[in-house]
Amino acid sequence: MASHLSKRIRYLREKKGFSQKFVAQKLDIKNNTLSGYESSRREPDNEMLSKIAEFYNVTTDYLLGRSNHPQLTEVEIKERDSDVEEWMKIIESLPEDERKEIEDEVSNYVKYLVDKKQSDKN
Numbered sequence: 001m002a003s004h005l006s007k008r009i010r011y012l013r014e015k016k017g018f019s020q021k022f023v024a025q026k027l028d029i030k031n032n033t034l035s036g037y038e039s040s041r042r043e044p045d046n047e048m049l050s051k052i053a054e055f056y057n058v059t060t061d062y063l064l065g066r067s068n069h070p071q072l073t074e075v076e077i078k079e080r081d082s083d084v085e086e087w088m089k090i091i092e093s094l095p096e097d098e099r100k101e102i103e104d105e106v107s108n109y110v111k112y113l114v115d116k117k118q119s120d121k122n
Contacts, residue, residue, distance in 0.1 A: 003040050004065025005049075010038040012056045027051055 013023050024034040027048070036042030037052075044052060053060045058070040091099055 003043075005043065005063055006038050006040040008058075008063050008065070009034075009052060012058065013038070016056075023055070026055060 013020065020034050020038070021031050024031040027034065029048070033042060037044055049060050049063060053063055056070075059067060061067040062070045091102060094102070
């Protein structure tokens with residue numbers, strides 16, 4: 001039985017009028033991999049799930065069937081923004097050396113992700 005994920009990936013592709021070949025090229029995967037996602041024979045890893053969501057401009061919750069709203073609602077956007085604001089307040093209240101440590105860790109993580117993405121392409 002097809003999962004929410006497979007149904008929604010196929011639905012979004014067909015709604016846009018895209019071929020599997022076109023979407024597979026855009027996602028930098030093989031056509032049979034995408035076919036596997038659409039038929040529930042395979043499941044994308046988290047990175048690919050995010051890539052698919054970004055490609056179709058939908059949320060991962062929508063793809064997974066956790067939400068019937070393809071995009072974030074205004075309430076969800078406000079909640080996300082308020083969470084970010086709360087974290088920023090916490091970070092700003094820390095001593096400078098601790099803020100610097102957090103900044104360094106975030107910077108190192110971003111560099112890691114960029115390097116990983118580059119090596120995955122090669």
